[in-house]
Amino acid sequence: MVSREVKHFDQSLHTLLDDMYDTMIAKKGVGLAAIQVGVDLRVLIINIPDENGKQLRENTLEIINPIFVSQEGCTKFQEGCLSVPGVYEEVQRFQNVEINYQDRNGNISKITDDDFLAIAIQHEIDHLDGKVFIEKLSILKRKKFEKEWKKRQKTQ
Numbered sequence: 120m121v122s123r124e125v126k127h128f129d130q131s132l133h134t135l136l137d138d139m140y141d142t143m144i145a146k147k148g149v150g151l152a153a154i155q156v157g158v159d160l161r162v163l164i165i166n167i168p169d170e171n172g173k174q175l176r177e178n179t180l181e182i183i184n185p186i187f188v189s190q191e192g193c194t195k196f197q198e199g200c201l202s203v204p205g206v207y208e209e210v211q212r213f214q215n216v217e218i219n220y221q222d223r224n225g226n227i228s229k230i231t232d233d234d235f236l237a238i239a240i241q242h243e244i245d246h247l248d249g250k251v252f253i254e255k256l257s258i259l260k261r262k263k264f265e266k267e268w269k270k271r272q273k274t275q
């Protein structure tokens with residue numbers, strides 16, 4: 120499912136963002152898309168721990184209606200996802216991305232990054248487009264993953 124554009128930058132959006140922060144922290148994640156809490160809006164948050172390993176609320180990037188302005192280069196990164204807990208796989212990504220987006224009040228902003236933030240942005244925007252990172256794996260790796268996943272579902 121592809122998430123819908125946010126049109127109203129109102130209290131319900133702010134409540135959603137605040138709830139998403141609490142969920143992300145509770146699940147020990149560095150990013151979360153609204154669809155992961157059952158809301159199909161183009162909303163995502165990212166909070167990369169600071170040098171003390173803390174993820175302060177005020178350091179949370181709140182990214183609404185993101186659009187890629189540029190995507191360049193190529194890198195690989197070992198990714199995990201709160202939607203498939205405990206699974207980490209190497210995924211191919213762009214090295215350098217630039218996005219335009221809106222903040223919780225609708226103000227337009229932009230981010231350029233070529234490090235971990237760039238990876239996180241691409242991972243979370245995939246969620247908004249209805250994709251999960253395991254879909255990016257090679258067929259062979261994906262089959263292996265699906266096997267392991269089924270096995271795990273049975274033992275739970």
Ligand code: CO
Nearest residue numbers: 199200201202
């Ligand atoms: Co994810």
